[in-house]
Amino acid sequence: xxxxxxxxxxxxxxxxxxIRRNQGCQFTIRLPEETPLDYAPVLVVFRTGFKERFLPMxxxxxxxxxxxxxxxxxxxxxxxxxxxxxxxxxxxxHYIKRGDACHGTLDHGEMFQLTVFGEDYQTPQxxxxxxxxxxxxxxxxxxxxxxxxxxSDRVMRNWGELPYYKPDQNGHVWxxxxxxxxxxxIRSKLDYLEDLGVTCIxxxxxxxxxxxxxxxxxxxxxxDPLLGTNEDFRKLCxxxxxxxxxxxxxxxxxxxxxxxxxxxxxxxxxxxxxYQSEQSPYYSWYHFWGNxxxxxxxxxxxLPNVDENNPDYTKYICGExxxxxxxxxxxxxxxxxxxxxxxxxxFLDNLRACVKKYDEEKIVIGEVWEDAxxxxxxxxxxxxxxxxxxxxxxxxxxxxxIIAYMKGEAVTTFRDRIMGILENYxxxxxxxxxxxxxxxxxxxxxxxxxxxxxxxxSKDWMAGNELSPEEYNRGKTMLxxxxxxxxxxxxxxxxYYGDEAGLQGWKDPFNRxxxxxxxxxxxxxxxxxxLAHIRRENAVFAEGAMEFLVLEENIVGFSRYDEETGSSAIxxxxxxxxxxxxxxxxxxxxxxxxxxxxxxxxxxDAIILPANSYAVISAVRTSVPVAEAEQN
Numbered sequence: 001x002x003x004x005x006x007x008x009x010x011x012x013x014x015x016x017x018x019i020r021r022n023q024g025c026q027f028t029i030r031l032p033e034e035t036p037l038d039y040a041p042v043l044v045v046f047r048t049g050f051k052e053r054f055l056p057m058x059x060x061x062x063x064x065x066x067x068x069x070x071x072x073x074x075x076x077x078x079x080x081x082x083x084x085x086x087x088x089x090x091x092x093x094h095y096i097k098r099g100d101a102c103h104g105t106l107d108h109g110e111m112f113q114l115t116v117f118g119e120d121y122q123t124p125q126x127x128x129x130x131x132x133x134x135x136x137x138x139x140x141x142x143x144x145x146x147x148x149x150x151x152s153d154r155v156m157r158n159w160g161e162l163p164y165y166k167p168d169q170n171g172h173v174w175x176x177x178x179x180x181x182x183x184x185x186i187r188s189k190l191d192y193l194e195d196l197g198v199t200c201i202x203x204x205x206x207x208x209x210x211x212x213x214x215x216x217x218x219x220x221x222x223x224d225p226l227l228g229t230n231e232d233f234r235k236l237c238x239x240x241x242x243x244x245x246x247x248x249x250x251x252x253x254x255x256x257x258x259x260x261x262x263x264x265x266x267x268x269x270x271x272x273x274x275y276q277s278e279q280s281p282y283y284s285w286y287h288f289w290g291n292x293x294x295x296x297x298x299x300x301x302x303l304p305n306v307d308e309n310n311p312d313y314t315k316y317i318c319g320e321x322x323x324x325x326x327x328x329x330x331x332x333x334x335x336x337x338x339x340x341x342x343x344x345x346x347f348l349d350n351l352r353a354c355v356k357k358y359d360e361e362k363i364v365i366g367e368v369w370e371d372a373x374x375x376x377x378x379x380x381x382x383x384x385x386x387x388x389x390x391x392x393x394x395x396x397x398x399x400x401x402i403i404a405y406m407k408g409e410a411v412t413t414f415r416d417r418i419m420g421i422l423e424n425y426x427x428x429x430x431x432x433x434x435x436x437x438x439x440x441x442x443x444x445x446x447x448x449x450x451x452x453x454x455x456x457x458s459k460d461w462m463a464g465n466e467l468s469p470e471e472y473n474r475g476k477t478m479l480x481x482x483x484x485x486x487x488x489x490x491x492x493x494x495x496y497y498g499d500e501a502g503l504q505g506w507k508d509p510f511n512r513x514x515x516x517x518x519x520x521x522x523x524x525x526x527x528x529x530x531l532a533h534i535r536r537e538n539a540v541f542a543e544g545a546m547e548f549l550v551l552e553e554n555i556v557g558f559s560r561y562d563e564e565t566g567s568s569a570i571x572x573x574x575x576x577x578x579x580x581x582x583x584x585x586x587x588x589x590x591x592x593x594x595x596x597x598x599x600x601x602x603x604x605d606a607i608i609l610p611a612n613s614y615a616v617i618s619a620v621r622t623s624v625p626v627a628e629a630e631q632n
Contacts, residue, residue, distance in 0.1 A: 003030075003103045003104060003105075004029050004030055004031065004085075004096045004103075004104040004105070004106065005027075005028075005029045005030070005085065005096055005103065005104030006102050006103055006104070007098070007102045007104075007112055007423065008101075008102040008419060008423065009102075011028065012027070012028050012029070013025065013026070013027055013028070014026045016422075016423070017115075017422060017423045017424070017425070017426075017427065018114070018115035018116070018117055018373070018385075018423075018424065018425060018426045018427070019075070019114070019115075019116055019117075020116070020117060020118070020119050020121070021075055021076070021077065021078045021116055021117065021118060021119050022074060022075070022076065022119060023074070023075075023119075024072050024073070024074050025072065025073050025074075025075075025114070026070060026071070026072050027043050027057075027070065027071055027072075027073065027083075027085075028060060028068055028069065028070040029041060029057065029068070029069050029070075029085050029096060029104065030066040030067070030068055031066060031067050031069065031087070032065060032066060032067075033062065033065050033066060033067055035067075035087075035089055036089050036090055037087055037088070037089055038088040038089065038090070038091065039088060040056045040057055040058065040069070040087075041056075041057045041069050041085055041086065041087035042054045042055060042056055042057060042085070042086050042087070043055040043057060043071050043073065043083060043085055044083060044084050044085065044086055045073060045075075045081055045082070045083040045114070046081065046082055046083075047077065047079045047080065047081050047082070048080070048082075048381055055071045055073060056071065057069035057070055057071040057085075058070060058071065073114075075114075075116040077116065078116050078117055078118050078383075078386045078387065079116055079383070079386065080113060080114075080115055080116075080373060080374050080381065081113070081114040081115070081116055082111035082112065082113060082114070083111065083112050083114055084096060084097045084098075084109075084111055084112060085097075085104065094106060094107055095107055095108075095109075097109030097110060097111060097112070098110045098111065098112045100416075101415075101416035101419065101420060102416075102419070102423075113373070113374060113423070113424055115373050115385070115386075115424050115425070115426065116386075117385060117386045117387050117426045118386055118387025118388065119387075120387065121386070121387030121426060121428060122360070122428055123363070123391040123392065123428040123429060123431060123432045124334070124360070124361045124362065124363045124391060124432065125361065126199075126200075126246055126333065126361055126363075127199075127200055127246075127363060127392075127432045127492055128431045128432060128492070128542040128543055129199075129492075129535070129536070129539065129541055129542025129543070130198075130199030130200055130492055131196075131197045131198050131199055131200070131487075131492070131493050131494075131495065131532050131535065131536075132198070132199075132200045132201075132202055132248075132434060132492050132493065132494035132495070133193055133196070133198040133200070133201050133202070133494070133495050133497065134201075134202045134204070134436070134439065134440070134494055134495065134496045134497060135186060135201060135202070135203050135204065135497045136181075136204045136213075136440050136497065136512050137181050137182070137183070137186070137203055137204060137205075137206055137214070137227055138178055138179055138180070138181040138212050138214075138226075138227075138512075139179055139181050139497070139512050139513060139514045139515065140181050140185065140186060140189070140497050140515050141181055141182075141185030141186060141188060141189050141515060141517065142159060142179065142180035142181050142182060142185045143182050143184035143185040143187075143188060144180075145182065145184050145228075147182065147225050147226055147227075147228060148225065149225040150225045150226050151210065151225075151268075153176065153210075154176055154177075154178050154226065155176055155177045155178065156177075156178055156179075156180060157177050157178065157179050158179075159179055159180070159514050160513075160514045160516070161179075161514075162463060162510075162513070163177060163212075163509035163510065163512060163513060164177040164509075165459045165462075165463060165509050165510075166459075174211065175211035175212045175213055175509070176210070176211060176212065177212060178212050178226060179514050180226065181227075181514075182226065182227045182228050182232075183206070183223070183227050183228040183232045183233060183235075183236050184228055184232060186201070186203075186236060187232075187235065187236050187239055187240075190239055190240055190243055190245065191243075193243075193245060194243040194244070194245065195529065196495075196500065196525075196528060196529055196532060197528075197529060197531075197532025197533060197535070197536055198245060198495070198532075199244055199245055199246065200245065200246045200247070200248060200333065200492075201240065201245060201246070201247045201248065202248045202250070202336055202434075202494065203247065203248065203249055203250060204250050204440055205217070205249075205250045205252055205338075206223055206224060206227055206233070206249065206250075207219060207220050207221075207222065207223065207224060207252075208222040208223065208224045208225065209224055209257055210257060210259045210268075211257075211302075212512075213440075213512075215252050215303075215338065216255075216256070216257030216258070216259065216260070216302055216303055217252050217256050217257055217260060218256075218257050218259060218260040218261060218268075219260065219261050220316075220317070220323040221323060221326055230330060233327075233330050233331070234330045234331055236331075237330060237331025237332065237333075238331060241331070246333035246334075247331060247332060247333055248332065248333050248334050248335065248336055248363065248365070249327055249332045249334075249335055249336070250335070250336050250338060251324075251335040251336065251337050251338065252338040253306070253308060253317055253337065253338070253343060253347070253351075254297065254305065254306065254308065254338065254339050254342045254343055255296070255297040255303045255304060255305045255306055256285075256303075256304060256306060257302060257303065257304075258275065258296075258301065258302045258303065258304055259302065260273070261273065262274060262282040262285065263275050263282070263286065263304050264276055264280075265304075274286050274288075274304075275292065275294070275304075281312075282312075284307070284310055284312060284313075285306045285307060285310055285312065285313045286304050286305070286306060286307070287305065287307065297342075308343055308344055308346075308347035309344055309346050309347055314347060314350055317351070318347075318350045318351050318353070318354040319354075322354070324351065324354045324355060324358070325354065325358060328355070328358050328359070328362060332362075333361075333362060333363060334355060334362040334363030334364055334365070334391075335351075335355065335363075335364055335365070336365040336366075336367065336394075336434075337351075337364065337365065337366045337367060337390075338367055339367055340366030340367050340368050340384065340390065340393070341366075341367075341368060341375060341377035341378075341382065342377070345380070345382070345383065345389070348384075348388075348389040348390070349388055349389060351364065351389075352364055352388060352389050352390070363391050363392065363432065364389070364390050364391050364392075365390065365391060365392045365393060365394065365432075365434055366384055366389075366390040366392070366393045366394070367393070367394050368384065368393040368394065368396070369394075369396045370396070370397070371397055371420070371421065371424060372384045372385055372390070372393040372425070373385050373424040373425055374424065385425060385426055385429050387426075390429075391428075391429065391432055392429055392432040392433055392434055393429075393433065393434065394434045394436070394439070395421070395433040395434055395435045395436070395491055397417060397420075397421050398417075398418065398421065398433070398435050398486075398489060398491065399435070399436055399437055400417070401414055401417035401418055402414075402437060402482050402485045402486060402489075403437065403445065403448060403449075403482065404417075405485070405556070405575070406449065406478045406481050406482050406485075406575055407449065407478070411551045411552065411553065411554075411555075411556050412551060414556065415548050415551060415556075418489065418548075419548070421433075422490060422546065430490045430491060431490065431491070431492075431542065431543050432491070432492055433490065433491030433492065434491070434492060434494045435486050435489060435491040435492060435493050435494060436486070436493075436494040436495075436496060437479070437482050437483070437486055437496075437499070438496035438499050438511070439494075439496055439511075440496070440508065440511060440512055441508065441511075442507065442511065443505065443506045443507050443510075443511055444496070444498075444499065444503065444504060444505040444506075444511050445475075445478075445479050445482060445499065446467070446472070446475035446476060446479045446499070446502065446503075446504060447467065447475065447504055447505060447506055448475075449474065449475040449477075449478035449479055449482070450467050450471040450472055450473075450474045450475020450476070450478070451465070451467050451471050451475065451506075452465075454506045454507060457506070462506035462507065462510050463510065465506070466504060467504055472502070472504070476502060476521070476524060477612050478575075479499070479524075480524070480527055480612065481573055481575050481612060481614070483527070483528065483531055484531065484571065484573050484614045485573065487531040487532070487534075487535050487541075488531075488534075488535065488541060488558075488560065488569075488571045488616070489546070489558075490544075490546050490560070493531075493532075493535070495528065497515055498513070498515050498516065499528075500520075500524060500525050500528040501515065501516055501519075501520035501521055501524065501525055502516075502520065502521030502524050503515065503516055530599070534598055534599060534616055537598075538560075538569045538598070538616075538618070539562070539567070540560045540561055540562055540567055540568060540569050541560055541569065543562075544560035544561050544562055544568070544569075545560070545561055545562075545563050546558055546559065546560055546561075547559050547561075549570065549588040549589065550572060550582055550586075550588060552580075553576075554574060554575050554576035554578075554580065555572060555573065555574050555575075555576075555580050555582060555609065556572075556573050556575075557570060557571065557572040557573070557582060557588075558570070558571055559571075559592070559619070559621065561621045566620045566621045566622060567618075567620060567621075568592065568618070568619045568620060568621045569598070569616055569617070569618055569619070570589075570592065570594075570616070570617045570619055571614065571615075571616050572600070572607055572609060572614060572615045572616075572617075573609075573613075573614045574609035574610070574611065574612065574613050574614070575612065576611065576612070577611045577612065578611055579608065579609065579610050579611060580608075580609040581606050581607065581608055581609065582606065582607045582609065583605060583606050584605045584606065584607065584617075585605050590625040591621050591622050591623070591625055592619040592620065592621055592622075593619060593620045593622065594617055594618070594619045595618045595619060595620065596617070596618040597615065597616075597617050597618075598616040598617060598618055599614070599615055599616045600613070600614065600615025600616065600617070601615070602617075
């Protein structure tokens, strides 16, 4: 080893990754013995906006021509800290900074990151080890039941038709076509979801709204009439709970609909809306200027922004008996927060306090597309994962890493992307990360894998282009590999409804097509069940640590293990079209004693990996190489 420091190696930094406030963290660097020092090296640590701290490092030991210097940091404040090392030799000051994903390099590079989170930060247990299932309510299943008070301006479509996407003469797409999916339909499929291995349903918005996506809330306290009644929601939660399934709601709190009881721009409601009069009880929620002009979400005038920190609005959502309490009373297990980076810190603080006051096991998940530990939004360094706001986030960084790897990116780049998130996020957050490959906001993974890039394509192109049989098979093969990573990497796999059935879809609204009941890809469906079964039967996938073991051109292997008991599951994935083999006698497995091949082909001390296949092996991880342990 010739490097100075490795932030992923316990010999250099212990413990790995983010730490709690007031928890000790030991740092060690290596310098060549012949390096003349004017004085002891120092660890330099700082938070944005605060002065540096300089911690002297002491000699730990000498080994193989190097001197090891060490020090211990006990951080007093939560926040994202940055650090590097410095020493002076013959009057010249030198720096050890991050040269690549984890290694220290001399006199150039970036700062290392150390996330310090609250001492009491914990995340809900109910989601750990589970499987999430995301449902776009209008498109999953229709009960056929007639519903009352459904507005007459909704256009009802036949199940399975192409969603309407063309704008009107003013260039506006009204999203007013509906396929009749409802909560009773979801309830009728709970046995299907249970059999699939699902333990948590995440519902896209269900509150009363006047577009099919329902992100333009019309009334936070009413279920949309086409989905059923508030009592239907209670029944869904109760019946789901009997099967060990929780239900999470989509919370859209950065804006409302213009067509709502709060704004009432089009006069649909009898009450006085903010658009109609300054005397409206909701007027202070919004920002107006000029002649009825108002601030709207990304300039979309049907989505007026709210002032989340307006006391009346905060009380309405987060107060005693407010919106959050109301739906948790009916059975909601928590909330996924739409556009979390547009919700101010104070509002997120209040929201979490409300949810956790109700029950510590209720969860708060944020929509964040980047690394949420160091995210800056609107000039503010966000503190999502420090213990006062979110439990989890939508794991877009993992999604992009998985997609890129399955499409041919180098295995070392994949490792670096995964390890970067594991290093920056609190472990309790990692255990409940929402790991997906498709959602309602992006093209389905099978299209991303099998078809052409669609970023530069028109809606007309997307409407008229299905995957060819060849493209579908290619996409399905790569999707299966991606699902292996999705299910067995740290976090919680989130299946976007229909992915398990081979449902296709480019970007919105084509990624929101109806579930193909009766026309599922049964082989893919059974494959998904198998992954969920393996995950459920092996406890290490709930909260186990992780280390990469095999990094070959087309084979990646990693372990999930319990640091106390040593119980482990080793996952191997062959992404190529050729047969591969991994020897269990390889040096990378020296700390593992193997017991059972859970899935895959074993030939003596070798695991055979046919084209585009995976294997899972049960093992025990020891703190010393197995051969040495046997000798002792």
